[in-house]
Amino acid sequence: xxxxxxxxxxxxxxxxxxLSLECTVEGTSNPNLYWYRQAAxxxxxxxxxxxxxxxxxxxxxxxxxxxRPQDRQFILSSKKLLLSDSGFYLCAWSVQKGNSTDTQYFxxxxxxxxx
Amino acid sequence: RKxxxxxxxxxxxxxxxxVAFNCTYSNSASQxxxxxxxxxxxxxxxxxxxxxxxxxxxxxxAQLNRASQYISLLIRDSKLSDSATYLCxxxxxxxxDMRFxxxxxxxxxP
Numbered sequence: 001x002x003x004x005x006x007x008x009x010x011x012x013x014x015x016x017x018x019l020s021l022e023c024t025v026e027g028t029s030n031p032n033l034y035w036y037r038q039a040a041x042x043x044x045x046x047x048x049x050x051x052x053x054x055x056x057x058x059x060x061x062x063x064x065x066x067x068r069p070q071d072r073q074f075i076l077s078s079k080k081l082l083l084s085d086s087g088f089y090l091c092a093w094s095v096q097k098g099n100s101t102d103t104q105y106f107x108x109x110x111x112x113x114x115x
Numbered sequence: 116r117k118x119x120x121x122x123x124x125x126x127x128x129x130x131x132x133x134v135a136f137n138c139t140y141s142n143s144a145s146q147x148x149x150x151x152x153x154x155x156x157x158x159x160x161x162x163x164x165x166x167x168x169x170x171x172x173x174x175x176x177a178q179l180n181r182a183s184q185y186i187s188l189l190i191r192d193s194k195l196s197d198s199a200t201y202l203c204x205x206x207x208x209x210x211x212d213m214r215f216x217x218x219x220x221x222x223x224x225p
Contacts, residue, residue: 043217090158106158
């Protein structure tokens, strides 16, 4: 069966510090991978998605970046965090089926607080 | 207009009640529809997909109306464990990402 891991689970960082969040998927090959952010009391906002190694699509302009160095590894980074980067960061995976994607499954998330 | 809009909530209902959530979407080319459930401070988990003909899973019934671009979720015989936020999810014409509603919070009380 497939599993998705994220770490760390919680993180408190000062403004201006760098960020690296990691997500890995097991039990599937060539998944679509996604990074979302959920601000307190708000809906999920898609930040990045990837259909393959080295292929990253960005949904919104921001000071975050994503990389996919391996098939089942997705990394979210920032060089300098802003207060507005605080939120619940969720990684998800799905399987590409023809021209559409299958259901997305989420990791346990990383709760980031920028002080 | 938001791509996916849900009932503002919150819904506070007694055990055993029937409750319905509504969701509208703006992109007429959307092809896939889902309801997810999110518990407090946890990740969203798939509750059920929504099929064109409507579908049922135990106490949960989902309906889709493409003409009105409307999705619904009906929960019968509510349980305390149904308390959560319910997210309406619609795929975009891009097919590589989903758009999430802001969610409707449900609290089932004894």
